Each structure stands twice: as structure tokens, then as C-alpha cells.
Amino acid sequence: MTARVATFLDLPAASPGGSVELFRDLYTGTEPLIPARAFMLDAVHNGPSAVPGLDLLAVDGKCIDEPGFTQYVTALHRALADVLDPEDVDVLHLQHLTFGATPALLRTLPDHPTIALVHGTDLLFAETHPDQLRVLRDTVRRADAIVVPTSAMADRLRTLAPDAARVVKIPWGIPDHLLAGPPPRRSSPEGRQRLLYAGRLTPEKGADRLTQALGVATNFTLSIAAPPHEFRALRPALHRAGLDVHYLGWLPRPELWKAFADHDALLMPSTTLEAMGLVALEAQACGLPVLYQPVPGLDETLGEAALPTGFTDPNHVAANLRHLAVSGLADDLRAAARANAARFPLSAAAASLSHLGDSLS
Amino acid sequence: MPSTTEHLHGLVTAGVNDGVYPGAVWAVGNADGVIDRGTTGLLDPTRSDEPMTPDTVFDVASLTKILAVWSTIGTLWQDNHLDLDEPLGQFWPDVAGYPLGQVNAHQLLTHTAGLPLRAQLKNLYGTNHDAIRSGVLHEALHRPPSQAVEYTDRAALILGYLAEYLSGEPLDHLATDRVWSPLGMRETRYGPLPTATVARCAPTELDEETGTHLKGIAHDFSARLLGGVCGIAGAFSTLDDLTVLLRYLLDPGTAATPPGFGPDWTRESLNVHTGSLEPARGLFWHPAPGTDPADQSWTHYGFTGTAMWLNPKQDRWAVLLTNKLYYTRDREPLATLRDQFRETVFG
Known part of the structure; x- marks a missing residue:
């Protein structure tokens, strides 16, 4: 049976950017490529998400640095704990390893296998923000597998988190x-x-x-x-x-x-x-x-x-x-x-991620 | 006014070039007609063969409050079917015994009724139209009436319900029969628009559910929830239709057939009715931001990027219709441009 995924992107649902599009391509929709409890932020408290398969968490006070970051992670953790049943989840897909969603998800389901998906923004922020570098390193230490889309990302990750192990290259993809x-x-x-x-x-x-x-x-x-x-x-x-x-x-x-x-x-x-x-x-x-x-x-x-x-x-x-x-x-x-x-169909990325998840759970 | 005209053309076109909106349609005039008008940009920035035109149809959002609610409430007032100062509970059984029963129409028209600040209809009352109506009319007040001026969609929604109760007609029928048809506002109607009209409608915001921009369907969530027709928003209109209305407000003699409300209602409405409370408001109309109420520059805006101004003292009106919501909900860029537009026209 395919592992059941929980994943959380620490951005308002309508945010621009490639990471958001990829997240929605992989985890949301009426027939998602990777069935998941997928969460993003409800920045304006609009109520239920208009995107099928996407749950919105109404948590205010987003921040990326201390002071305030720990408190923000706690608020995210509480919101997740209210809606996530550990029994319904087999594996965590951590996104944007340096931002609040990742430590919150890890705190909510601390014993679940984890796949950490490294995006570009994580590394760029970790290079310039000490708090985020710390979070990145913590996440990398705890992850059972770290997924990068390119060798360049693996190289950059290792300069920031030298003890990164179990790095797997799975190129991202575009819709089939x-x-x-x-x-x-x-x-x-x-x-x-x-x-x-x-x-x-x-x-x-x-x-x-x-x-x-x-x-x-x-x-x-x-x-x-x-x-x-x-x-x-x-x-x-x-x-x-x-x-x-x-x-x-x-x-x-x-x-x-x-x-x-x-x-x-x-x-x-x-x-x-x-x-x-x-x-x-x-x-x-x-x-x-x-x-x-x-x-x-x-x-x-x-x-x-x-x-x-x-x-x-x-x-x-x-x-x-x-x-x-x-x-x-x-x-x-x-x-x-x-x-x-044509070398990068999204279905191939999803299949590789699912296979990796099955091997962990 | 050659220099003013040139400035307006440049100003509105700069809004396209600066990414404030994909396109705009505007006009300035007096009771006699149009002094100048223009179009700029595109309906949809990805379709270079679809320019804005004088007959582009706009989702006018909260201008609905003027076109449909203010005008029909004025009609009922003019016909002596409505006393603005009488508590609603004394003549409207639906609100008798509920907090709204102590509120009067005057307070609703000045946004001083103390209503809850947000509509949140679906979250609070579900999707059934009767349940929403009942929920809104039986809701608690957020504060006692006449204590503060707080713009709320609920005031217009309730007045729309009131107009329907007093007239026995749905709001869209009432507005069409008593206001839009007599004035010859043939392009003004509630959505969804018929297919033949959709092509010349300016698209608004991206709809997450369909992945396309809304076009011919009201952007306002409450209006869509209520089937397209309500007092909050939902009406579509054109530059020519708004011109007809504004000219009538300046000079009732311009109407071929008078609508249900007359100059008394206009005069009553274009006065500050909020005493020492801030911000000053008339009856649904309000003094343009940054102006002294004594200047008599009255305005109403729509969230989709629409606006109209009226200045009886100067015998001048202005309309600026944009679809800025295609790009963003940010208010500031258009707010700045609106102020410049208004300053250029009215000083």
C-alpha cells in the first residue's frame, strides 16, 4: 500500500513561486499524484480552501527569525495537532526545511519517518539567517532521507549542513x-x-x-x-x-x-x-x-x-x-x-518520491 | 480644459504601464454630457487583440450599493413607503424582537448601525439563501447604533432585503423596473452575464477553483453565494450607463423617463449625516478621501477597481472603471491613482 503522507508548506495558499506550484502539483487536486494531508497557511482567514485536497491553517504571526520564531512554530504545531491523527499518516514530507512548518510538523509527529525535500529558498535563506541555518541543520539531522532535485542543490546543501547523509537526487518535474x-x-x-x-x-x-x-x-x-x-x-x-x-x-x-x-x-x-x-x-x-x-x-x-x-x-x-x-x-x-x-515528467518525480516513502514506512 | 484632459489621459495610461490594472475606461462630464473620455489597455493582458472599449462591461462590485440599493431605497422613501428614522422592528416583522429591530434605515445608509464588520455569510449561515437571510436579519449587533462609522457590506445586504420586503419584488427586478430601465441604463444588470455579453466584460480576479479569471460572474463571494443578486455587489455596468445616472443626479431634466427617486433623495444623500463621527458619510455616498465635505466631491468605490464621483457644486461628475483585481487585491496603487484622478478633475 502507498504510504500516506502529511506535508506542510509555510506559505499563504495563493503565494507566488515555483515551490508553491510544485507543492500543489504533487499533493493537491481531486486525484493528487501523491495522496496527502497537504497544508498551507490561510493568511486572511478566508475559510475553507478553494483548492481541492489543500487544507488551510489559520495561524497568524509568521516569522522566520528569533525572537518570535519559536512561538510561531508552537502555534503551527498546535494547529496541526488539532487536525492530524498520527494513525492516518505513514510518512512526513518536509518542505522548505528552514521555515516554521518543518519543525512544527516534526514536533507534531515526532516518530514518523521523514523525507526532507530541499527547495532553493531554504538554502538561500540559511546562508544569511543563523536561525534558519540552525533549523536546516536540525532538520537534516532528523530526516530519514533528503531529496534534492539537482546535484547543484546537493553540493550547496553539504556546504551548509556538512553532516547531511542519505541524500537522494530526484529531479522535480512538470505536469505530464x-x-x-x-x-x-x-x-x-x-x-x-x-x-x-x-x-x-x-x-x-x-x-x-x-x-x-x-x-x-x-x-x-x-x-x-x-x-x-x-x-x-x-x-x-x-x-x-x-x-x-x-x-x-x-x-x-x-x-x-x-x-x-x-x-x-x-x-x-x-x-x-x-x-x-x-x-x-x-x-x-x-x-x-x-x-x-x-x-x-x-x-x-x-x-x-x-x-x-x-x-x-x-x-x-x-x-x-x-x-x-x-x-x-x-x-x-x-x-x-x-x-x-520531456525528460522531466512530474509523474516520474511523484513515483520516485512514493517509492522512497514506501521504503521508509 | 485641454491640459486637464491631457493629464487625465496620461494618468490613466500610466496605470496600465505601471501594472496597476490591465486596462481602464474613464469619462468626465457635467449635466450636459461628456466633456472627455478615454480607454486604455486591454481587457486581459495576455490577449493583445482585446482592447478596452467604451462599451466594456465591468463588474462594478460595491457600486452596486449605489446602483441597486441606494437608488431603490430612495424610490421607496420618495414613495413614502419608508421612514428612514423609524426602527426597522416597528414595520418589518422579520427583524421585530431581534437586535436589528432597534436599527433604522438612516443608520444603515450611514454605516452607523453597529453591524458586525464582516459578512462571512457562508461560514456563519451556510449556503441556503433563506438561512443566510434569516441569519443576517437575526444577528447580534457589534456595537450600539450611532456610536461609530464602520463601513460594512451587511448594511447594503440588509437594505436590499428591506427593499425587497417593502416592494414585494426581488432586488434585481426592482432596480431594473424603477431605476435602470427608466433611465435607459440598458447594459446594467446583475450577473452572471449572458454569453453574448461576456466577451466584452473585463475579467477580474483569478478563480482558484477554475484556474481562470472571473469574467461575467461577480467577483464578490457573497453575491455569488446568493446566486448573483444581493445588495452588497453583483451588478455589472458600462461607462455610458453610469454617465446617464450621474448626469441625472446633477440634473433630473436629463432623464427621458424619471426613475423612482428624484432630486430630493439625491440632495438628502449628498449631505453629511454622521455629525461629529469620523469618517463623514452621506447616505451611502461619502466625501472623496482627502477632501473637505464642504467641497461636495462625493464618491463611491468598488473593490474590483471601479469608482465614480459627483460634485453638484461644480456641476461635474467622473467615472474611472478598471479591472485592477486582475492583478492584485493591493489597494494602495489604485488608491493613489484615484486620488490623482479626482484632484485633476475636481481640484
């Missing part, structure tokens, strides 16, 4: 139905290259670089799909750089996939480790060439199937865009993109 039926590509009526940035506009994603990176390129339009408050914060810099930007909003996945099909290239100017780069893989599944900064994680996931680009050098960006526009490179990259994305 996207791979089977991506939206049809639509060509440009204008003849200009349609560039797309999709994701959070945070420093680690290279948002600041974006404004300079396109300084030399010509004959393009830039669309941005990002959270609204982050776009508004970046907008003055875009304006100063003279970039004419079309803002798409923070799109739900099916609409984002359609946007992929309506553009000619995805830009990923990340400045540091990317856990996996799921947004790039989803773009590739839709036949969209990707220009990426070859940071750890992304180079492993994308490799030769996308175009490594130095986003700190506007001339390099312009040269790559020109090359993409006038040579047969775009067709080659589209074919390579689809083939690369």
Missing part, C-alpha cells in the same frame, strides 16, 4: 499533461522578437540585471509575468532604461503556458543557484527557446538544450538574440527544448 498537449505556438504578427520574463522579480532571479541586459538589443518587445507589487517596484528602473514593457500580471499556469506559446524566447537572468528551473522547463515544453544565465542548477537542468547567456553583458545578450532571430538556431532550440522538457 503539459508535455502531452502544449498550447499551439502563435507566430508574431509584428516581426519583432517577443521576449518574456516569467517569475518573481527578486534579486536572485536577476530582475535588476534585466533592465541593463537589454540595453544593446534591438527590435524586440518585452513581456513580464510577475507578481504585481514586484513589477511596480521594478517599473521605474524599466522606465529609466527606456524599455517598453508589456505587463502580463502573475498568471495562472494555463495562461502562463499560453503566454509561452505567444513569445519567441524566455529570459532567465538568475544570479545564483536555481533549484531546478521549473519555469524554464515548462517554457521548453511549450517549444520556447530559453536564454539563461548558467548558474548552478540551471546549467544542469537546461544544458545544451537552451542558450547560455551572460546577462551582465548587454552585447552578449544582443548577439544571442540576433543569432536566435536570423539563423536556424530557433528551430533547433525549440526541438531541443521539447526533448529536454
Whole structure:
């Protein structure tokens, strides 16, 4: 019998980000790939979740550092204890190892086998926040298995938690139905290259670089799909750089996939480790060439199937865009993109996680 | 006013470029008609072939409180079917003997009734419409009436129920028959919208259940829970229809057929009725934020990103319809832009 999972992501249900999408892809829905009691935060106390299979916990006072963190974990623990029956759970899937949900889940079900799934944000925060580094190390010590999506993540984890043992690499994936039926590509009526940035506009994603990176390129339009408050914060810099930007909003996945099909290239100017780069893989599944900064994680996931680009050098960006526009490179990259994305079906990730859970419980 | 016009065009377009909303439709005018108007942006930012147009239909959210509730309550008042100062319990059996029975319509219209601050209809009363109605009408007060001005959706919901009780008609029928049809507001109606109209409706927030943005279905959760029709929200309208209403409020002579309420109701409503309590309010209308009530710049906003202003002193009205909820629930970016829009129009 498949192990019954309990898992908890310490974020409000509607939060943006790849981790949230992955969490929902794996554990929620009417027929989840991994049947689970899946929890997120109900930030505004809206009552029952609109997402099937997702339970919301109405706990206030989220924080990531002391003082306050211990108290917050206690509040999460109490909320979990009210709704989780230990008898109904075989294995814990810990997400975001440095934040409150993980110690709360461990405190609620201390004797259950645990799989710790390392996301990118955990490691980035642990590098700069002592309290979160402590939580990361505690979690790693207690986990029966630690899952990373790329070797780059394993390497970074070991620099932060040298005694991490039982590290298993299970690449994350993108929905099988996207791979089977991506939206049809639509060509440009204008003849200009349609560039797309999709994701959070945070420093680690290279948002600041974006404004300079396109300084030399010509004959393009830039669309941005990002959270609204982050776009508004970046907008003055875009304006100063003279970039004419079309803002798409923070799109739900099916609409984002359609946007992929309506553009000619995805830009990923990340400045540091990317856990996996799921947004790039989803773009590739839709036949969209990707220009990426070859940071750890992304180079492993994308490799030769996308175009490594130095986003700190506007001339390099312009040269790559020109090359993409006038040579047969775009067709080659589209074919390579689809083939690369097909290596990462989410069902395979779910099956591997379930198999690992069965071996522990 | 060439410089003002230019400024308004730039201001509203900047809202698109700055990611405040995907698109907007606006107009400024007086009793005689439209002085200037414009459209900018897209219905849906992912569909570049669907621009905002003057006939774009908007989910106007809380403007429903004016379009449907304020107007029909005014009609009942004008017809002497309703005494604003009489405790509801004295003529409305549904609330007699309950805390709401001591409240009067005037307090509901000024948001001073002491009602619970949040609707929370489903959590408190379930999904049955009768149970919700009964629950709302029998609910305890959050504080004694006339002590504080606290905007609540419940005030409009209760007044909608009251209008239905006094008229014997559902609120949508009452509003259509007595207000919208006489004024010629042909595009104003409660949702869900018919299929033929949905295509030119501005989408609002992402619906988690369907994974798409709401379009032609009211965003307001209470309105949807109640089948689309209630006093809180749920109405859809267009720039032209709101123009007709606002022109009528400035000059009753502009209506081909007068609606059920007349200038007496408008005059009564566009006055501060909250004494020393803050913030000052008229009857459902309120002085625009940042203005002195003596300026006579009255307004009402809708959560989806809609707004209308009315200034009898200056013989001027303004409408700004956006679908900012497509992007975010954050209030600040649109609040700032609304204030700039209002300052440009009314000074």
C-alpha cells in the first residue's frame, strides 16, 4: 500500500513561486499524484480552501527569525495537532526545511519517518539567517532521507549542513499533461522578437540585471509575468532604461503556458543557484527557446538544450538574440527544448518520491 | 480644459504601464454630457487583440450599493413607503424582537448601525439563501447604533432585503423596473452575464477553483453565494450607463423617463449625516478621501477597481472603471491613482 503522507508548506495558499506550484502539483487536486494531508497557511482567514485536497491553517504571526520564531512554530504545531491523527499518516514530507512548518510538523509527529525535500529558498535563506541555518541543520539531522532535485542543490546543501547523509537526487518535474498537449505556438504578427520574463522579480532571479541586459538589443518587445507589487517596484528602473514593457500580471499556469506559446524566447537572468528551473522547463515544453544565465542548477537542468547567456553583458545578450532571430538556431532550440522538457515528467518525480516513502514506512 | 484632459489621459495610461490594472475606461462630464473620455489597455493582458472599449462591461462590485440599493431605497422613501428614522422592528416583522429591530434605515445608509464588520455569510449561515437571510436579519449587533462609522457590506445586504420586503419584488427586478430601465441604463444588470455579453466584460480576479479569471460572474463571494443578486455587489455596468445616472443626479431634466427617486433623495444623500463621527458619510455616498465635505466631491468605490464621483457644486461628475483585481487585491496603487484622478478633475 502507498504510504500516506502529511506535508506542510509555510506559505499563504495563493503565494507566488515555483515551490508553491510544485507543492500543489504533487499533493493537491481531486486525484493528487501523491495522496496527502497537504497544508498551507490561510493568511486572511478566508475559510475553507478553494483548492481541492489543500487544507488551510489559520495561524497568524509568521516569522522566520528569533525572537518570535519559536512561538510561531508552537502555534503551527498546535494547529496541526488539532487536525492530524498520527494513525492516518505513514510518512512526513518536509518542505522548505528552514521555515516554521518543518519543525512544527516534526514536533507534531515526532516518530514518523521523514523525507526532507530541499527547495532553493531554504538554502538561500540559511546562508544569511543563523536561525534558519540552525533549523536546516536540525532538520537534516532528523530526516530519514533528503531529496534534492539537482546535484547543484546537493553540493550547496553539504556546504551548509556538512553532516547531511542519505541524500537522494530526484529531479522535480512538470505536469505530464503539459508535455502531452502544449498550447499551439502563435507566430508574431509584428516581426519583432517577443521576449518574456516569467517569475518573481527578486534579486536572485536577476530582475535588476534585466533592465541593463537589454540595453544593446534591438527590435524586440518585452513581456513580464510577475507578481504585481514586484513589477511596480521594478517599473521605474524599466522606465529609466527606456524599455517598453508589456505587463502580463502573475498568471495562472494555463495562461502562463499560453503566454509561452505567444513569445519567441524566455529570459532567465538568475544570479545564483536555481533549484531546478521549473519555469524554464515548462517554457521548453511549450517549444520556447530559453536564454539563461548558467548558474548552478540551471546549467544542469537546461544544458545544451537552451542558450547560455551572460546577462551582465548587454552585447552578449544582443548577439544571442540576433543569432536566435536570423539563423536556424530557433528551430533547433525549440526541438531541443521539447526533448529536454520531456525528460522531466512530474509523474516520474511523484513515483520516485512514493517509492522512497514506501521504503521508509 | 485641454491640459486637464491631457493629464487625465496620461494618468490613466500610466496605470496600465505601471501594472496597476490591465486596462481602464474613464469619462468626465457635467449635466450636459461628456466633456472627455478615454480607454486604455486591454481587457486581459495576455490577449493583445482585446482592447478596452467604451462599451466594456465591468463588474462594478460595491457600486452596486449605489446602483441597486441606494437608488431603490430612495424610490421607496420618495414613495413614502419608508421612514428612514423609524426602527426597522416597528414595520418589518422579520427583524421585530431581534437586535436589528432597534436599527433604522438612516443608520444603515450611514454605516452607523453597529453591524458586525464582516459578512462571512457562508461560514456563519451556510449556503441556503433563506438561512443566510434569516441569519443576517437575526444577528447580534457589534456595537450600539450611532456610536461609530464602520463601513460594512451587511448594511447594503440588509437594505436590499428591506427593499425587497417593502416592494414585494426581488432586488434585481426592482432596480431594473424603477431605476435602470427608466433611465435607459440598458447594459446594467446583475450577473452572471449572458454569453453574448461576456466577451466584452473585463475579467477580474483569478478563480482558484477554475484556474481562470472571473469574467461575467461577480467577483464578490457573497453575491455569488446568493446566486448573483444581493445588495452588497453583483451588478455589472458600462461607462455610458453610469454617465446617464450621474448626469441625472446633477440634473433630473436629463432623464427621458424619471426613475423612482428624484432630486430630493439625491440632495438628502449628498449631505453629511454622521455629525461629529469620523469618517463623514452621506447616505451611502461619502466625501472623496482627502477632501473637505464642504467641497461636495462625493464618491463611491468598488473593490474590483471601479469608482465614480459627483460634485453638484461644480456641476461635474467622473467615472474611472478598471479591472485592477486582475492583478492584485493591493489597494494602495489604485488608491493613489484615484486620488490623482479626482484632484485633476475636481481640484
